[in-house]
Amino acid sequence: MLQREGQVRIPSGCAIAAVTDRSGARFSGMDIIDCIALMHDRSNGLGGGFAAYGIYPEYRDLFAFHIFYDDNDARIKTEEFLFRHFDIETFEQIPTRKVKSIHQAPLIWRYFGVVPQSKIKKNDFDEEEYTARCVIRINNSIPGAFVFSSGKNMGAFKAVGYPEDVGEYYMLDEYKAHTWTAHGRFPTNTPGWWGGAHPFTLLDWSIVHNGEISSYDANRRYIEQFGYKCNLQTDTEVITYLFDLLVRRQGLTLETAAKILAAPEWDAIDRMPEAEREIYTALRVVYASALINGPFSILVGSKHGLLALNDRLKLRSLITAEKGTKTFFASEESAIRVICPEPEKIMAVEGGTPIFIPFAEVQD
Amino acid sequence: MRYTVPEFEVERNLQRCISCGACVRQCSYGVHYFDDDGKTVLADESKCVACHRCATICPTHAIKIKAFEMAYKTHFNWTPQAQQEILKQAETGGVLLSGMSNNKPYPIYWDKILLNASQVTNPSIDPLREPMEIRTFLGRKPKKLTFSADGSLATRLEPQVQLETPIMFSAMSFGSISINAQKSLAMAAKELGTLFNTGEGGLHPALRDFRDYAVVQVASGRFGVHKAYLEGSRFIEIKIGQGAKPGIGGHLPGEKVTVEVSNARMIPEGSDAISPAPHHDIYSIEDLRQLIWSLKEATQYKKPVAVKIAAVHNCSAIVSGVARAGADIIVMDGFRGGTGAAPTRIRDNVGIPIELALAAVDQRLRDESIRNTVSLVAAGSFRNSADVVKAIALGADAVYVASAPLIAMGCHMCQQCHTGKCNWGIATQRPELVKRLNPEIMSQRVVNLIGAWNHEIKEMLGGMGLNSLDSLRGNRLMLRGIGLNDRELEILGIAHAGQ
Numbered sequence: 001m002l003q004r005e006g007q008v009r010i011p012s013g014c015a016i017a018a019v020t021d022r023s024g025a026r027f028s029g030m031d032i033i034d035c036i037a038l039m040h041d042r043s044n045g046l047g048g049g050f051a052a053y054g055i056y057p058e059y060r061d062l063f064a065f066h067i068f069y070d071d072n073d074a075r076i077k078t079e080e081f082l083f084r085h086f087d088i089e090t091f092e093q094i095p096t097r098k099v100k101s102i103h104q105a106p107l108i109w110r111y112f113g114v115v116p117q118s119k120i121k122k123n124d125f126d127e128e129e130y131t132a133r134c135v136i137r138i139n140n141s142i143p144g145a146f147v148f149s150s151g152k153n154m155g156a157f158k159a160v161g162y163p164e165d166v167g168e169y170y171m172l173d174e175y176k177a178h179t180w181t182a183h184g185r186f187p188t189n190t191p192g193w194w195g196g197a198h199p200f201t202l203l204d205w206s207i208v209h210n211g212e213i214s215s216y217d218a219n220r221r222y223i224e225q226f227g228y229k230c231n232l233q234t235d236t237e238v239i240t241y242l243f244d245l246l247v248r249r250q251g252l253t254l255e256t257a258a259k260i261l262a263a264p265e266w267d268a269i270d271r272m273p274e275a276e277r278e279i280y281t282a283l284r285v286v287y288a289s290a291l292i293n294g295p296f297s298i299l300v301g302s303k304h305g306l307l308a309l310n311d312r313l314k315l316r317s318l319i320t321a322e323k324g325t326k327t328f329f330a331s332e333e334s335a336i337r338v339i340c341p342e343p344e345k346i347m348a349v350e351g352g353t354p355i356f357i358p359f360a361e362v363q364d
Numbered sequence: 365m366r367y368t369v370p371e372f373e374v375e376r377n378l379q380r381c382i383s384c385g386a387c388v389r390q391c392s393y394g395v396h397y398f399d400d401d402g403k404t405v406l407a408d409e410s411k412c413v414a415c416h417r418c419a420t421i422c423p424t425h426a427i428k429i430k431a432f433e434m435a436y437k438t439h440f441n442w443t444p445q446a447q448q449e450i451l452k453q454a455e456t457g458g459v460l461l462s463g464m465s466n467n468k469p470y471p472i473y474w475d476k477i478l479l480n481a482s483q484v485t486n487p488s489i490d491p492l493r494e495p496m497e498i499r500t501f502l503g504r505k506p507k508k509l510t511f512s513a514d515g516s517l518a519t520r521l522e523p524q525v526q527l528e529t530p531i532m533f534s535a536m537s538f539g540s541i542s543i544n545a546q547k548s549l550a551m552a553a554k555e556l557g558t559l560f561n562t563g564e565g566g567l568h569p570a571l572r573d574f575r576d577y578a579v580v581q582v583a584s585g586r587f588g589v590h591k592a593y594l595e596g597s598r599f600i601e602i603k604i605g606q607g608a609k610p611g612i613g614g615h616l617p618g619e620k621v622t623v624e625v626s627n628a629r630m631i632p633e634g635s636d637a638i639s640p641a642p643h644h645d646i647y648s649i650e651d652l653r654q655l656i657w658s659l660k661e662a663t664q665y666k667k668p669v670a671v672k673i674a675a676v677h678n679c680s681a682i683v684s685g686v687a688r689a690g691a692d693i694i695v696m697d698g699f700r701g702g703t704g705a706a707p708t709r710i711r712d713n714v715g716i717p718i719e720l721a722l723a724a725v726d727q728r729l730r731d732e733s734i735r736n737t738v739s740l741v742a743a744g745s746f747r748n749s750a751d752v753v754k755a756i757a758l759g760a761d762a763v764y765v766a767s768a769p770l771i772a773m774g775c776h777m778c779q780q781c782h783t784g785k786c787n788w789g790i791a792t793q794r795p796e797l798v799k800r801l802n803p804e805i806m807s808q809r810v811v812n813l814i815g816a817w818n819h820e821i822k823e824m825l826g827g828m829g830l831n832s833l834d835s836l837r838g839n840r841l842m843l844r845g846i847g848l849n850d851r852e853l854e855i856l857g858i859a860h861a862g863q
Contacts, residue, residue: 211486212485212486213486214482214486214828214829214830214835215830215834215835215836215839216839216841217838217839217840217841217842218834218835218836218837218838218839219835221730221838221839221840222736222838224730225730225733225734225735225736226733227733250508250509251510252508252509252511256511265495265497266495266497266499267495275516278517279515279516279517282509282517282519282521283509284834285501285505285521285524286505286506286508286509286519286521287509288501288834288837289736289834289837289838291832291834291835292835293829293830293831293832293834293835294482294486294829294830294835295486295487295829313489313494313831315486315487
């Protein structure tokens with residue numbers, strides 16, 4: 001029998017894309033679906049997904065949990081846990097459309113809730129740490145349940161299928177977001193598990209990733225010392241945890257985190273002015289095991305903004321373009337031009353050079 | 365009467381021999397000699413140790429050293445060697461001594477571990493086109509860095525040692541090896557951007573210029589330890605144990621304590637230099653902590669302090685304790701590690717392989733979330749660059765080598781270091797032998813060797829799709845076992861080939 005994510009490590013190639021509006025203006029998922037659809041041949045129908053920021057303005061201060069259930073038993077157990085640990089304001093089945101190519105769907109629910117003040121007072125950590133621990137607990141200990149989105153005013157939508165079909169299935173044309181990311185997957189194995197599709201998320205982090213990192217086990221064994229468990233054995237999962245550790249838990253900036261993951265080469269550091277050299281040397285010395293090696297291009301969504309990062313040797317394609325207040329990213333230029341035929345600026349993202357677009361206040 | 369036959373046979377091709385006498389002059393063991401006619405060269409084979417100096421130097425290649433073949437009635441338990449050792453002890457009443465390292469056929473796990481390479485889903489990287497980084501830092505590291513509001517670094521890093529290769533030269537004292545051998549290593553270390561180690565022999569004045577490339581040892585005899593010795597070093601290493609002889613100390617016989625050795629070690633000329641089995645001020649972990657912090661205090665917290673232990677059964681717990689006692693670098697020496705002299709029974713029966721010790725210790729430190737705060741250095745026999753790559757993937761930050769550079773300088777593994785008669789000028793203090801070893805030439809041979817290994821490491825890294833050694837450290841997914849049982853795989857933390 002074929003094994004699914006977590007039981008075996010499955011490398012995969014991919015297409016990734018993102019569109020964001022600096023002004024905070026929200027727009028439907030049509031563009032991102034058209035964009036990722038053009039790169040149809042970069043995925044093989046075994047996984048597609050989206051992350052959208054700014055979609056739940058009416059619940060902007062509530063954690064939004066998107067959860068897959070294999071069966072009702074898993075749902076009952078999970079709800080019992082959720083209602084005990086959060087004040088859940090509302091919950092429902094995530095609406096979907098019938099799409100011919102999408103089948104064997106799990107039960108898909110969403111919940112909006114806050115962390116009760118009593119829980120914060122009782123524990124020694126903030127509401128994000130509390131929520132992250134709850135999410136990890138559900139995913140580790142309730143069989144058949146998988147929380148695939150847990151941020152505020154954002155959500156992930158993913159399935160086994162081609163990404164354009166996944167977009168239609170989740171009716172993303174009916175949502176409005178100021179930032180969309182998308183992923184089409186080409187796994188070199190056929191697990192067919194919805195939780196294994198991308199983006200991978202934790203709290204407001206969502207990551208879409210193209211490539212296969214060669215440093216995986218060095219990164220995994222490093223991050224697991226900080227209490228994370230890499231249950232899915234995917235690159236995306238370990239990269240998400242690295243960002244979570246460096247930015248949320250250790251308080252570094254996203255750009256610094258990017259300079260740790262795709263560190264400048266020693267040759268370059270040796271040529272830097274002294275103050276800068278001291279900083280980069282310290283970053284590489286202390287965070288040597290967080291260096292990501294091998295080909296990758298990633299788009300990282302978070303409450304801070306959207307970050308694009310290529311490996312330092314530029315072993316994966318990633319193109320960016322701008323028009324007006326919008327910025328576009330895609331694995332291929334054609335995928336940008338199909339939704340933005342005449343960009344004002346278009347260029348390849350340079351290896352090891354992060355591009356960061358901070359989020360504006362969201363316009364309702 | 366003797367009850368043993370020679371171990372080796374000297375075969376001299378008389379058609380080739382020109383009676384030049386080179387072998388006679390070169391052999392410090394007195395094997396070759398001229399017959400009374402002054403022309404015919406003869407051999408007393410009972411003295412031969414198979415160091416190959418005569419065969420190598422013979423201008424007409426007239427000499428071959430062969431095993432002295434004897435038929436014994438077959439007995440799997442009472443092998444010829446087992447019998448000979450009994451005869452030797454019956455003759456002398458002494459503890460059997462040996463040099464170099466464990467020579468028993470225990471499993472060599474390096475040879476049962478295979479490396480990965482990239483195909484299709486991620487590309488291999490060409491080291492001729494792309495930078496390949498093998499720079500290595502040793503020292504205590506914080507779990508996180510913090511920055512001030514102005515963007516400057518708020519965290520003050522503890523002293524770090526920068527190496528341009530993950531390979532350092534292991535401890536070999538002046539006394540156990542010659543000054544020329546030590547100087548060759550010091551010169552090579554300087555050129556390679558790595559370090560040599562003084563062992564417990566003090567620092568010879570001739571090496572003063574190489575202090576920035578020296579690791580200085582503080583061992584149970586405390587020989588040669590003084591303020592300038594500590595302050596001149598790159599880092600300080602407290603030696604608790606050695607892989608070749610865990611649990612016992614050292615003994616440099618008085619006849620080897622020449623004026624120079626006596627000066628470097630700060631002991632009277634001609635006196636035995638005895639390193640006790642334990643440090644007599646360290647009877648437990650809390651005592652070790654005091655010594656670590658005393659040494660830091662003595663050097664104004666400018667030098668990392670390493671602790672070296674032999675790989676023994678409970679090394680995981682020991683290393684965890686040593687890390688918590690304040691050591692910045694922890695060295696583990698496996699049971700195949702070398703020595704100038706060790707009791708044969710200890711050398712061949714005490715301790716465990718470095719592969720298993722390293723894997724277990726790395727995992728233990730990770731389970732305790734402290735692996736990245738200390739540096740781990742593995743020692744105990746690295747024969748080539750592939751062994752080094754596998755050690756780093758198992759979790760080592762760097763490795764120590766000693767036998768390999770000695771072989772580069774001429775050592776032929778005759779395992780007679782303890783006799784002080786080394787014909788290659790390495791493990792000897794006899795001036796006429798020491799001068800056979802030219803540091804200018806020998807350091808270059810060592811540089812060649814480690815330079816070649818560096819190239820090979822980069823090739824293997826590139827093949828795995830990595831361009832920095834940082835991404836190989838602890839990356840056990842790059843390793844597969846071959847012919848190992850489940851328990852061995854579990855301890856090594858790797859899957860079997862084909863999985």
